[in-house]
Amino acid sequence: MSITTPLCACLLILYLTPSSVGEEYFHDIVVYGATSCGITAAVGAARFNRSLKIALLANGTHLGGMTSGGLSGTDLANPDVLGGLAKEFYNKTGTELNSHIALQVYQDMLANVSAVVKVFPMTLGLKQVTKNYSYITSILTQSGDKFNGKVFIDCSYEGDLVVGGGVAYTYGREPVSKYNESMAGIQGWPYTFTDPGQQYPTWENFTIDPYWKNGSLLPFIQVDNTSAPYLKPGDGDDKVMSYNFRLCITTNESNRVPFEKPIGYSPDEFEVLTRYFAIDPSLHQLTSDLCPGHHRQFGCGMFLIRELPNEKADLNALGPFSTDVLGPQWNYPLASFSERCRIWSEHKIFTQKLLYYMANEKDLVPKQMIEPFSKYGLCKDEF
Numbered sequence: 379m380s381i382t383t384p385l386c387a388c389l390l391i392l393y394l395t396p397s398s399v400g401e402e403y404f405h406d407i408v409v410y411g412a413t414s415c416g417i418t419a420a421v422g423a424a425r426f427n428r429s430l431k432i433a434l435l436a437n438g439t440h441l442g443g444m445t446s447g448g449l450s451g452t453d454l455a456n457p458d459v460l461g462g463l464a465k466e467f468y469n470k471t472g473t474e475l476n477s478h479i480a481l482q483v484y485q486d487m488l489a490n491v492s493a494v495v496k497v498f499p500m501t502l503g504l505k506q507v508t509k510n511y512s513y514i515t516s517i518l519t520q521s522g523d524k525f526n527g528k529v530f531i532d533c534s535y536e537g538d539l540v541v542g543g544g545v546a547y548t549y550g551r552e553p554v555s556k557y558n559e560s561m562a563g564i565q566g567w568p569y570t571f572t573d574p575g576q577q578y579p580t581w582e583n584f585t586i587d588p589y590w591k592n593g594s595l596l597p598f599i600q601v602d603n604t605s606a607p608y609l610k611p612g613d614g615d616d617k618v619m620s621y622n623f624r625l626c627i628t629t630n631e632s633n634r635v636p637f638e639k640p641i642g643y644s645p646d647e648f649e650v651l652t653r654y655f656a657i658d659p660s661l662h663q664l665t666s667d668l669c670p671g672h673h674r675q676f677g678c679g680m681f682l683i684r685e686l687p688n689e690k691a692d693l694n695a696l697g698p699f700s701t702d703v704l705g706p707q708w709n710y711p712l713a714s715f716s717e718r719c720r721i722w723s724e725h726k727i728f729t730q731k732l733l734y735y736m737a738n739e740k741d742l743v744p745k746q747m748i749e750p751f752s753k754y755g756l757c758k759d760e761f
Contacts, residue, residue: 498525550617597648655743
């Protein structure tokens with residue numbers, strides 16, 4: 379067991395490493411998931427009653443979820459809607475934030491309460507949920523640690539605790555017919571209700587050959603044999619939206635780490651993108667002129683790059699081929715812990731390869747894209 383130095387004398391935050399044989403713990407409140415809502419749930423409870431014993435179960439050793447893990451440019455149209463702990467957080471970080479600053483703010487919030495908050499790194503996921511009638515009384519992790527509590531709060535992204543507790547759930551997208559929502563389900567072509575910038579163009583005679591010369595399909599191209607008959611516009615399915623890594627990047631040379639060439643990289647993996655660029659290179663560029671109405675954002679040709687203070691930027695997906703990884707996420711909602719780790723790694727490796735391709739393949743990426751993009755790199759103070 380390791381204990382960190384408390385940031386405030388009136389509070390003790392304990393970061394505990396459960397033993398390999400498994401231990402049993404007793405708390406008033408067990409918060410499952412140290413995401414933004416998990417931290418605020420623990421802080422809110424600790425401020426409400428200083429006598430409470432609170433366990434905060436983190437995914438690995440990371441605190442803060444996406445907010446302290448790369449999501450640097452948050453979408454906030456109206457700051458007046460903020461209140462409570464969210465307002466307190468953003469008053470200290472701003473809505474254009476650095477991940478390491480967000481992490482520090484969360485650590486300070488946990489430190490400046492009067493109750494004892496114990497943070498447990500949960501490296502292997504949830505194994506079992508025990509109930510007394512409809513109430514959860516304890517949970518068992520894959521590593522063998524048992525957490526007993528009077529109140530359990532599921533603040534994870536996946537919702538494994540409530541699922542294990544027998545709460546009804548769903549995922550995917552409902553058909554139009556279920557709630558009479560015109561924008562539900564699969565949309566027709568062209569996609570009337572979705573951003574056309576997210577789809578391949580509908581120009582006349584626009585085609586990308588999906589095959590290699592030997593007749594095999596290009597990477598990331600697949601034939602959909604899962605639907606028989608094929609789904610119609612308005613139908614629902616169990617697919618979830620694509621996932622991606624939100625990255626804090628920079629053009630500041632003193633803080634810039636160039637995108638490295640990953641092991642096993644080959645430009646052939648992005649042949650469909652190469653062929654997309656080759657159709658009309660002049661259409662692909664990094665310029666704010668392509669994004670009317672997007673405040674300090676540019677890169678609508680492929681990426682959404684939102685400029686931040688200190689020569690940093692938030693990199694997000696945009697367009698038909700970007701940092702969104704299409705396909706692997708469909709199995710994520712009900713996947714095992716090990717399978718989710720594999721899907722996570724697949725997204726990470728894809729992103730590393732794509733960034734290297736975009737910054738280095740001068741013969742394949744249009745000049746007006748590669749020249750500005752190659753000036754970016756990962757932020758040294760974030761990675």
